[in-house]
Amino acid sequence: MQIVEENLRDNEGEVKLIPETLDDLWHLRFIIEKGDVVFATTKRASQSSDKLRSDKEMVTVRLGIEVEKVEFHRFANRLRVSGKIVAGIEESGYHTLNITVGKELSIIKKWKPEQLERLRRAVEDSNRPEIVMLTIEEGYAVAGVLRQWGVEEIFEERMGYGKGMGDSRREFFGEVAAKLESFDFKYLIVAGPGFAKNDFLDFLKERYPEMAKNAVVVDVSSVGSRGFIEILKRRVVDKIVGEVRLAEEAEYIDKLLEGIAKGERVAYGLDEVREAHNYRAIEVLLVADEFLLEEREKWDVDGLLREVEESGGKVVIMSTEFEPGKRLMSLGGIAALLRFNVKVK
DSSP: OEEEEEEEETTEEEEEEEOOSHHHHHHHHTTOOTTOEEEEEEEEEOTTSOTTOSSOOEEEEEEEEEEEEEEEEGGGTEEEEEEEEEESSOOSSEEEEEEOTTOOEEEEEEOOHHHHHHHHHHHHHTTSOOEEEEEEETTEEEEEEEETTEEEEEEEEEOOOOTTOHHHHHHHHHHHHHHHHTSOOSEEEEEESSSHHHHHHHHHHHHOHHHHHTEEEEEOSOSSHHHHHHHHHTTHHHHHHSOOHHHHHHHHHHHHHHHHHHTOSEEESHHHHHHHHHTTOEEEEEEEHHHHHHHHTTSOHHHHHHHHHHTTOEEEEEOTTSHHHHHHHHTTSEEEEESSOOOOO
């Protein structure tokens, strides 16, 4: 994310920025909310065009809209922001701004601390090296790119061969390596349940030495999405680029589920969390981003977050694009790890 200009007073005002990656568009999904004013260039039919003609002349204009709806279309690589037109060559009607990578926009609003922090983090993370995770076993490999919203699968490779078929095995390794080479990344994690991962790294050292220099091997029990989650839980990513939020989220969810199973020092669901907060028992508050968006329409959920922090608790906003966040949503969207047990009324 690139911040072009910032004009804020008491956290209120305009921020002009340019999203540089798909991850940045995802961040904006949780920054732009109903009632904000967003400016961007867009295509509109020329007012001088014949309204009865189907081939109306389209012109590029800069419009400001008061936001009513925000949609993140990951597979279409765009963010759709819809609302009432409040500024531009026309000041009536409704329009949808399609925000894409590289497109400048301005957001005018009363900024919440969490939103400014998310924006700052997006700017910092834009310089973070890209990581590819390869999970591999005999004849089967799945690769994914580590994104800020989770792990995005980028390819799958299968090849059938039996024991002792050395040429076929090396051919399989060659196909996987060639696909990896087509992506621009800095670090590679090679993981799997058997010996294939180690042999594949040896193959890289022989055939793709530059790629092998920044590769590490780790044991996991599964290939694919389950393997990706294991990699994050083992904190392999942390050893490469430092603290990574996804690994922390996976660990928190494990602690939460363990506490639920034992009936000890956890709360989940809004009622239980509120009760725990009344006792100032919350050590870590876990909130799903989708829950946060929904509840902001109903009550001052941000006030609860501030109070938890003021009482010494830590607040973690979790992405529902990734498995830990999805699990949290299934538990009500909000949960807490507690300092001590609390009896829920």
